[in-house]
Amino acid sequence: MDLRADTREFLVSRRGRITPEQAGLPAYGGNRRVPGLRREEVAMLAGVSVDYYTRLERGNLAGASEEVLEALAEALRLDDAERTHLFDLARAAHRSGAARSRTRRTPAPVLRPVVQRILDSLEHTPAFVRNGRLDVLGANLLGRALYAPLYESPSRVPGRPLNVARFHFLDPEGAGAFWGDRADRMAHDAVAVLRAEAGRSSSDRHLMELVGELSTRSEDFRRMWASHDVRSHRSGTKVFHHPVVGLLELDYEALVLPADPGLQLNVYTAVPGSASADGVQLLASWAATTLAGRVSDAEQPAPPAR
Numbered sequence: 001m002d003l004r005a006d007t008r009e010f011l012v013s014r015r016g017r018i019t020p021e022q023a024g025l026p027a028y029g030g031n032r033r034v035p036g037l038r039r040e041e042v043a044m045l046a047g048v049s050v051d052y053y054t055r056l057e058r059g060n061l062a063g064a065s066e067e068v069l070e071a072l073a074e075a076l077r078l079d080d081a082e083r084t085h086l087f088d089l090a091r092a093a094h095r096s097g098a099a100r101s102r103t104r105r106t107p108a109p110v111l112r113p114v115v116q117r118i119l120d121s122l123e124h125t126p127a128f129v130r131n132g133r134l135d136v137l138g139a140n141l142l143g144r145a146l147y148a149p150l151y152e153s154p155s156r157v158p159g160r161p162l163n164v165a166r167f168h169f170l171d172p173e174g175a176g177a178f179w180g181d182r183a184d185r186m187a188h189d190a191v192a193v194l195r196a197e198a199g200r201s202s203s204d205r206h207l208m209e210l211v212g213e214l215s216t217r218s219e220d221f222r223r224m225w226a227s228h229d230v231r232s233h234r235s236g237t238k239v240f241h242h243p244v245v246g247l248l249e250l251d252y253e254a255l256v257l258p259a260d261p262g263l264q265l266n267v268y269t270a271v272p273g274s275a276s277a278d279g280v281q282l283l284a285s286w287a288a289t290t291l292a293g294r295v296s297d298a299e300q301p302a303p304p305a306r
Contacts, residue, residue: 004059045075132197145287192231
């Protein structure tokens with residue numbers, strides 16, 4: 001990851017989407033050379049000098065105070081995920097080379113047996129645990145059944161964890177069938193999650209390898225990655241077109257695991273009495289009678305160490 005280049009492109013893309021009118025500034029003249037705000041306009045809104053903002057936009061966030069970053073986030077109208085990303089980029093810029101080297105040697109997170117037991121105890125709820133790279137490190141039987149098209153996709157690499165981003169971009173036909181008309185939105189969200197993770201873990205070699213592979217093999221991924229959009233999945237609703245039980249509309253909650261930094265437990269539920277609730281019951285029946293015998297520990301291996 002080129003931290004300076006990513007910082008520069010992120011800030012340029014954010015100011016490029018805001019018009020003077022949106023920022024409450026007078027738009028003098030009708031022949032502006034930039035689509036959004038000028039550097040001097042962002043500097044004025046953030047209360048810093050033009051020279052200082054220019055330095056920041058060139059990718060040099062080292063030394064920027066929390067107050068300056070907050071003012072910049074407000075000037076650029078960053079949402080919560082974008083603000084967090086800006087602070088992550090600043091923290092990465094502050095770290096010394098020695099600290100970055102220590103980060104590279106940190107082992108990748110693995111799923112502790114107690115967490116797998118928690119997953120397995122959720123017998124009536126699809127659930128899985130993923131990391132920031134969108135590797136699925138573990139799932140309960142119902143979660144495995146829900147994500148059956150991903151586990152059976154040709155995009156999956158034997159001996160490695162299932163990766164959601166690989167499914168989106170290396171099996172677009174399968175992803176289109178599974179996500180329906182929301183496939184493009186889901187793919188964009190996946191890239192935005194990876195972009196946010198890159199800000200948090202700029203020295204994650206496995207993440208960079210994944211980004212490099214997807215960039216090489218998917219034009220759609222390259223285009224979405226270049227947008228520098230970021231997102232964090234915390235809650236919402238997803239619609240699945242499951243090949244066995246049909247349409248499922250499920251609410252999800254992402255629960256951070258404090259003892260396992262970087263991991264989150266995703267839990268899906270259906271509205272009681274809805275058609276999707278009936279579909280989840282049918283999915284559980286299918287999983288118990290057809291899928292259980294095919295699921296093995298080999299399907300959910302721990303990721304390699306960094």
